[in-house]
Structures are given as C-alpha cells and as structure tokens.
Amino acid sequence: MLKIGSGAGFSGDRIEPAEELLQQVDLDYLVLECLAERTIALAQKKKSHQADEGYDPLLERRIRRLLPLLLKKGVRLITNMGAANPIAGAEKILEIAEELKLSCKVAAVTGDDVLDQIDRNSKIWEDNSKLSSYDPILSANAYLGVDALLPALESEADIIITGRVADPSLFLAPQVYHFNWSKEDYNKLGQGTINGHLLECAGQVSGGYFADGNKKNVTDMANIGFPYAEIASNGQAIIKKAEKTGGLIDLRTVKEQLLYEVHNPAEYITPDVIADFTSVQIKEIGENQVKVFNGSGREKTDSFKVSLGYHAGFLGEGEISYAGTNAVERAELAGEILKERLSGKIPDLRIDYIGLSSVHRTNFDDSLIPYEVRVRAAGYHHSNLQAALIGEEVESLYLNGPYGGGGARKKVTESIGVVSSLIPRDQVNTKIYYREWENEL
Amino acid sequence: MKLVEVAHSRAGDKGDIINLSLIPYNEDHYGWLCKEVTADKVKDHLRDIVSGKVIRYELPNIKALNFVCYSSLLGGVTTSLAMDTHGKSLSSALLEMEINNEELYGVS
Numbered sequence: 400m401l402k403i404g405s406g407a408g409f410s411g412d413r414i415e416p417a418e419e420l421l422q423q424v425d426l427d428y429l430v431l432e433c434l435a436e437r438t439i440a441l442a443q444k445k446k447s448h449q450a451d452e453g454y455d456p457l458l459e460r461r462i463r464r465l466l467p468l469l470l471k472k473g474v475r476l477i478t479n480m481g482a483a484n485p486i487a488g489a490e491k492i493l494e495i496a497e498e499l500k501l502s503c504k505v506a507a508v509t510g511d512d513v514l515d516q517i518d519r520n521s522k523i524w525e526d527n528s529k530l531s532s533y534d535p536i537l538s539a540n541a542y543l544g545v546d547a548l549l550p551a552l553e554s555e556a557d558i559i560i561t562g563r564v565a566d567p568s569l570f571l572a573p574q575v576y577h578f579n580w581s582k583e584d585y586n587k588l589g590q591g592t593i594n595g596h597l598l599e600c601a602g603q604v605s606g607g608y609f610a611d612g613n614k615k616n617v618t619d620m621a622n623i624g625f626p627y628a629e630i631a632s633n634g635q636a637i638i639k640k641a642e643k644t645g646g647l648i649d650l651r652t653v654k655e656q657l658l659y660e661v662h663n664p665a666e667y668i669t670p671d672v673i674a675d676f677t678s679v680q681i682k683e684i685g686e687n688q689v690k691v692f693n694g695s696g697r698e699k700t701d702s703f704k705v706s707l708g709y710h711a712g713f714l715g716e717g718e719i720s721y722a723g724t725n726a727v728e729r730a731e732l733a734g735e736i737l738k739e740r741l742s743g744k745i746p747d748l749r750i751d752y753i754g755l756s757s758v759h760r761t762n763f764d765d766s767l768i769p770y771e772v773r774v775r776a777a778g779y780h781h782s783n784l785q786a787a788l789i790g791e792e793v794e795s796l797y798l799n800g801p802y803g804g805g806g807a808r809k810k811v812t813e814s815i816g817v818v819s820s821l822i823p824r825d826q827v828n829t830k831i832y833y834r835e836w837e838n839e840l
Numbered sequence: 841m842k843l844v845e846v847a848h849s850r851a852g853d854k855g856d857i858i859n860l861s862l863i864p865y866n867e868d869h870y871g872w873l874c875k876e877v878t879a880d881k882v883k884d885h886l887r888d889i890v891s892g893k894v895i896r897y898e899l900p901n902i903k904a905l906n907f908v909c910y911s912s913l914l915g916g917v918t919t920s921l922a923m924d925t926h927g928k929s930l931s932s933a934l935l936e937m938e939i940n941n942e943e944l945y946g947v948s
Contacts, residue, residue, distance in 0.1 A: 436917070436918065437918055524855070525855045525856065525916060608850070611848070614848075614865060615848065651848060651863065651865075654861070654863045654902050654904050655848065655849075655850040655861060655863065656850070657902065657904075658850065658852070658859065658861035658863075658899075658904060658906050659850055659852045659861075660852030660853065660854060660859065661852065661859055661906060662854070662857070662859055662897075662906075662908045663897060663908075664897050664899055664906055665897075676899065677899055677900075677901055678901060679901060679902065680901060680902075681902055711918070711919045714921075747921065749914075749921040749922070751922075751923055753923065757923045758923055758924050758929045759889060759924075759929060759930065759932075759933045760888060760889055760914075760922060761888035761889060761933075763933065763936040764936070775923065777921045778921065779919070779921070814918075814919060815918065816916070816918045816919045817916075817917075817918040818855070818916075819855070
C-alpha cells in the first residue's frame with residue numbers, strides 16, 4: 400500500500416493543509432504542484448536578471464514549514480517548485496536545511512527547458528501558425544513525464560524538485576517506482592494517471608470549489624483537509640483526507656475533479672500514457688472515502704507538449720462604480736463615453752458591467768436590476784503608455800463623466816501569453832542534479 | 841426548470857477551449873439528461889459566450905457528460921480580456937439552461 404498526499408494545488412495555495420497531512424497521516428510521498436502555465440515564463444525572466452533566481456517565490460516559506468516534518472517522518476517530497484531553475488531551488492532547500500541543522504538530500508530534475516532546441520517552424524497548437532510568429536519567445540518548457548523523475552526516485556533524495564512536469568506525472572512517478580510497473584503496462588499507467596489527476600488540484604477534490612446552496616453542503620470550509628490516496632499495486636486507489644479536517648470527498652466531488660480540464664475522456668494525453676477515463680469506476684466506501692479503479696490506457700505519443708511563453712503586450716484596465724437610482728443607465732453612459740474616447744487608440748476595447756453581465760459576458764436573467772454597477776474597461780496595446788490611457792480615461796470620468804461615479808482604479812500589467820506546441824521525445828535530454836548536506840552534531 | 845436543479849458542473853480551461861462537465865445529482869437521471877441536453881442545445885444556450893463548436897462526450901461509467909466548447913475565452917486564458925479569464929464561472933452559465941422536465945417525473 401502506497402500513500403501519496405497532495406499538499407498544494409497551485410503556487411499560492413494554503414500551506415497548513417500539507418502540514419496537517421504530514422502530522423495526521425503516515426504518508427510515503429507528499430506532492431506539491433505549484434507551477435501554473437504562465438509562472439514559468441515569469442520565472443525565466445527573473446532568472447535572466449539573476450542566475451540564482453527563477454524558482455517558486457513561495458518555495459522558501461513552504462520548505463521552512465514542511466522540511467522538519469518531512470525529514471522526521473521520512474516522507475519524500477516531490478514538487479515542481481523549481482519552476483525555471485530547479486538547481487537554484489535545490490540549493491535554496493539545502494541552505495534552509497543547513498540553517499535548520501537538518502541533514503537533507505536533494506535531487507533536481509532538469510531538461511524541461513527546450514528554448515534552444517525547439518524548431519522555429521513548429522506548429523502552434525492553438526492557431527496552427529508557426530512558432531516564429533510569437534517571437535520573441537521568452538520560455539519553452541516541455542512537459543516531462545515519469546521517465547525524467549525515475550532517476551531522482553532511484554537516488555536517495557529526500558526532496559525531488561523539478562521544473563515543468565505534467566501534473567499527473569508528479570504523482571504517477573512514485574507509483575511506477577514503488578510498484579515497479581512496466582512502462583508498457585498501459586492500464587496501470589492509465590489508472591495511476593487518473594489517481595494523479597484527481598490529486599493534482601489538492602482541495603478541489605476534497606470539498607473545495609464545490610459548495611453551492613443546500614444541495615452541495617461542505618463542512619468547515621475554512622479548514623478543508625487536502626487529499627491523499629491509498630494506492631494498491633494494481634493502481635486501485637482510495638481517495639481520503641485527514642480526519643480532523645473540514646471538506647468533503649464523495650462521488651460528486653470526485654466526478655467534478657475527474658472531468659476537470661478534460662477534453663475527450665477516452666484520450667487524456669500525458670507524457671506517460673494516453674489514459675482512458677471512460678472505463679474508470681468510482682465507489683463511495685465510507686465517509687470521505689472514494690475508491691477509484693478500473694482506469695485504463697494505451698501507448699504514449701512520440702512527442703512532448705511544450706508550453707511557450709511570449710510577450711503579449713500591456714494590459715490596461717480601469718474601473719469605476721455607480722450606485723442607487725439609475726445606476727445601470729449611468730454606468731452604460733460611462734461605457735459609451737469610454738468607447739468614444741478610446742476609439743482608434745485601443746484595438747478591441749472591452750467594456751464590462753460588473754454586477755450586470757461581466758462574469759458570464761451575458762446575463763441569463765435580466766429581470767433583476769442591480770443596486771450598484773461597476774464599469775470596467777480593458778484592452779491590450781504593445782505600448783505601455785497607450786495601455787495606460789484606458790485607466791486614465793476611466794479616472795477622467797470623475798470630473799467629466801456621469802453623476803455619482805466613485806472608487807476609480809487603474810492598472811497596467813505587462814502580459815505574458817502562453818501557447819503550446821510539440822517537440823519530438825528524442826530532442827529532450829533530462830538530467831539529475833544531486834547534492835546532500837549532512838548536519839554535524 | 842433550470843439544469844441547476846438536477847445537475848452540477850465544473851469548468852476547466854485549456855487555451856481558448858473550456859470544458860464543462862454535467863453531472864446529475866441522481867444517477868438515474870443520466871439517460872434523461874443525455875436526451876435533453878444535446879451539444880446543439882448547449883451551443884444555442886451559450887451562444888453569447890462560445891463562438892466555436894461544442895462537442896459532447898458521454899461517460900456512462902460515472903453517469904456524467906462532458907461538453908468541450910471551442911473559442912470560449914476571447915482568445916485564450918493567458919491573454920483574454922474577460923473578467924473571468926479562465927472561464928471558471930461558465931459552469932454556472934451552463935446550469936442556467938432551461939430544460940423540459942415532463943419526462944423526468946416518469947423516472948424520478
């Protein structure tokens with residue numbers, strides 16, 4: 400029986416649920432998935448300014464809190480907090496271990512950075528254009544799989560830190576290693592991938608992002624327990640959470656997470672396998688315990704997906720609110736003024752009415768008249784100064800717009816866009832960087 | 841009747857594509873949902889949001905449907921001008937859909 404816990408589902412996730420998992424459950428592995436699509440491009444920029452930067456900004460805080468418990472309980476950590484610089488991340492972890500006087504072994508997985516190898520003529524998945532049409536490309540990272548992680552697992556490392564790895568592979572790798580699954584045992588790899596897919600967003604399978612009215616009650620949501628899986632050698636898993644925590648694991652939460660970010664459920668493509676979600680069975684076997692089994696899969700593809708970060712210009716935004724009688728009419732008048740003032744200056748200017756139709760970009764029940772409405776203007780421009788015009792025009796509505804506007808805010812953000820492509824497997828070379836620090840008493 | 845009364849949903853994003861799961865609270869309603877909630881009906885309901893095609897996948901093993909909606913995020917999650925750049929809230933847009941419940945009372 401293998402126990403794998405999920406201690407973070409995104410870079411800014413809560414820290415204490417991972418601590419609770421370590422305290423309450425005898426885990427074999429803890430996985431922290433912290434790397435969003437765009438994060439790596441931003442981290443790459445940081446690294447280009449400073450060579451020892453480029454790992455996750457929360458790495459230090461998380462490791463400081465978790466390292467003593469991990470080492471004390473002998474739980475191995477797998478995390479993609481290395482972002483654009485796994486080696487610098489590994490060195491930082493060793494530095495923290497030294498400071499805490501704890502002996503620690505760290506392995507960093509490198510090779511996901513394929514900026515130098517990728518063919519400029521590669522096809523962009525999103526729009527069939529060529530990669531070169533997105534120049535200048537800031538980052539190109541291949542989604543690595545189990546093969547890249549196995550050498551690190553075979554080392555004595557307590558902590559395994561990576562850059563870009565397919566999220567479910569972070570969880571599949573310890574299953575393959577622990578049970579010694581064959582790389583051709585596609586059904587086990589498929590089931591193991593499903594286990595990983597269910598765990599990778601942490602609280603999203605254990606009651607997070609679920610509560611809604613009386614039908615979807617979740618207890619003690621301020622203290623949702625993060626999930627872990629008890630996995631058998633055939634891949635069958637029981638998804639659970641620590642007992643003294645809030646949240647909920649049932650058929651409904653598992654179904655929602657199973658289909659999260661899935662397109663064709665019979666073809667869930669990862670670097671390790673093409674997993675098939677249409678054979679999987681789920682069964683509630685106790686309170687907050689769901690058994691997942693019978694997942695399947697077929698042979699992996701011959702390429703890796705590559706995530707490409709590019710400079711997408713500057714996003715200019717401005718907002719202002721109107722309240723009370725005629726709020727909607729005044730907000731709409733403000734929107735019309737902004738369109739006229741910015742016409743010809745900002746292509747594709749977007750005007751949203753927050754409180755009316757901004758979130759769904761439409762309104763399925765226009766019988767309700769809101770008490771207050773917030774006008775939002777947004778647009779892209781390659782020039783920082785032109786993008787700033789949007790916020791400036793919104794602010795100008797104070798003195799020159801409709802009656803009673805308040806709470807104006809403006810913002811310009813440098814934007815990194817992300818598109819994807821493929822790279823043949825043989826053009827990606829992964830390596831392990833291993834180092835340990837031994838505390839002398 | 842609105843879908844929200846009989847089913848729940850979660851949205852996920854990839855590029856400019858969103859997927860919306862549709863899961864009946866009562867598993868016995870799965871067959872009826874398959875009949876009532878077609879890809880065409882979803883495309884029509886979400887016409888102001890989704891400008892591309894809608895493909896429906898069936899998962900009888902877990903009694904759930906998955907709708908994959910193309911061109912749904914004003915150009916893609918990382919550069920979308922929408923308030924909800926990920927389209928995470930769009931699951932609740934799907935659940936606003938009106939459905940014919942005449943047959944439902946025969947099954948429930």
